[in-house]
Amino acid sequence: MKWNLNFKRKADQNKPKKSKTREWFDAILFAVVASTIIRGLLFSAYAIPSGSMEGTLLTGDYLFVSKFNYGPRMPITPVSVPFLEARIGGFKTYWDGLQLPYYRLPGLSSLKKGDVVVFNLPSDSLNGPVDMKTNYIKRCQAEPGDVLTIVNSQVYVNGKAAKNAPKAQTSYVVSTDGQELNPQVIHDLHIEVYQQLTNTDFIMIIPVDSYNSFKSYSAIKSIKPYLDPTGQFDPGIFPHNALYKWNNDNFGPLKLPKKGWKIRLNDSTVALYSRAIQNYEGNKLTHVGNNYFVNGAKADTYTFKENYYWMMGDNRHNSEDSRVWGYVPEQNIVGKAMITWMSIDSTENIFNKVRWSRILRPIE
Template sequence: MKFTNPFKRKKNEADKPKKSKTREWLDAILFAVVASTIIRGLLFSAYAIPSASMEGSLLTGDYLFVSKFHYGARMPITPIAIPFLESTVTGAKIKTYWDGIQLPYYRLPGISELKKNDVVVFNLPSDSLIPVDMRSNYIKRCQATPGDVISIVNSQLYVNGKANPNPPKGQTSYEVITDGSSINPQVIKDLKIEIYAQLTDKSYIMIMPKESVAEMKSYSNITSIKPFVEPKGEFDPSIFPHNAMFKWNNDNFGPMLVPKKGATIRLTDSTVALYAHTVQSYEHNKITKANGVFYVNGKQANTYTFTQNYYWMMGDNRHNSEDSRFWGFVPEDHIVGKAIITWMSIDSTGTFFDKIRWNRILRPIK
């Protein structure tokens, strides 16, 4: 009878070379990069709030988790890029991607549709000189979805003729009149007030939360506080569509239709003024006019049909936000994901002991 030594290794195990420490580290790093790339690309990404455009719903210094599976993960359009880096480094001079290959837009199925009042991360549409998925990331609240008609009347947003609820923690501007005496800087800090402009030695434009207004009025050197609203009919050339045909501004705007995939508009001077930029920049079709006749890509046309959906995004800090009022619609292919939770918040103005805003950690975003 032949006996087998149970402690003797098989030949293929004995002959298999043992990995070096360096190889083990390289394998671990490669696995971590691949795993994190898949998670970041398909499930979640982390973003920081760099500005005050969403105050006080989101604060400068908030760090967010953004879900990509809610609306469906967008597949890479620019597949060759260095992971985990911005599109440019060293003062926006060196690109971290190669745009020689551009893939068509495709999005995996999601678990929900993008809805009104969702807080959304998207690529900035006005960064038109670089690929869509390499453009700057912005975060705003979706105020209107495809097919909606939006208007702003005396700073109140209306969607399809109904007043849209204002964000509970949103901020706006007030004209504050004093008796000429100075305002205590500590009051400004405690009430979370931003002095946006000083008009005279007694008059200021201040951005503040609604709950700060009553307390501000209680101070003896404050003689008047009233909402600051840009008057109807006053043309602001920085406001979309940047055309004097539409005398619109921050607080009085529209009405205007948000384009929907498959929706058809009649081509007129006014509709072309409103939508030609959208058609050319995001749908890559050209609308021209000659001798009173409109042409789409050189062919005579009376109408135009949109090829994708669009959204209207605005910041909760209405008078300190660069949003759709300035650069227009956000195309569907620019949508990154839904902001769902604040996982960390750091106050850069705080001292060592109160730099972290503990009450905002793991806080759901509404």
């Protein structure tokens, strides 16, 4: 007796063959699902639209951002159009009828001071889900529980001077002898003329690599750091309260909220932490007479439910960062910036647009 050992092959032969349309549909579906998983859980590509991180990151840099370093954040808004911004032409590309609680998978490491981080802007005017808010990129300066102080533009954390980025930028008052500065020199040295004070005095943002060259020009009489003085109150600086006369260059001390940390509720602490208590942790905080109420119940203290970070741009005088809008909640963290894979300089001609030296360059 002979056994038919080819019955599986015959069964396969009897299956109807997929049409070309079906094959293309399956391939596109697989590509969309695979890329959505990779983009959502592993890494994403981002572009730098402004100069707040110069000279670490330049306008026109394209980055890969690792989401698994700190642990992938599970989608809070699972129903959205893949690969599109949250809003296009005033229309939402997501449905906020379904919202999932915040949850993050385990990561390779925790977020540390000095990391360059992509996060969802806490103060985004878009009253929508956290994961649909605008993406920002800054350097982490302080972790939960740290005490942060800025003295004459130098950041101190827990009393110790923080390491500055190798190419961090700041502003200078530049005094000239009255000669008109050559625009080509300004362009070639990547200097930004921020403000003209008089016919001979300017506020300029000067890259570290250009400082000595620029200073050597005969038209330059002096270059001095531009700093907001101690005790000068800037209402645009967090916490936007005259109880704290802080500014861009002289700020704090301020303790970063940490999960489980308990504070006493009074005018001073509420000025510093009410945004976290109400906007980020979802409570209603009211003040009646000498008493504070949390969600309608009288409260003398408050215990934080989440961790918070402090983010600042490396281009210190051209960066809207935590000095303006305060803490970044842990749930807003997207991932760690790892490498620039492309860099385009829109100010150059077509032959010099690509910054070849920045391609596949690790981010420090």
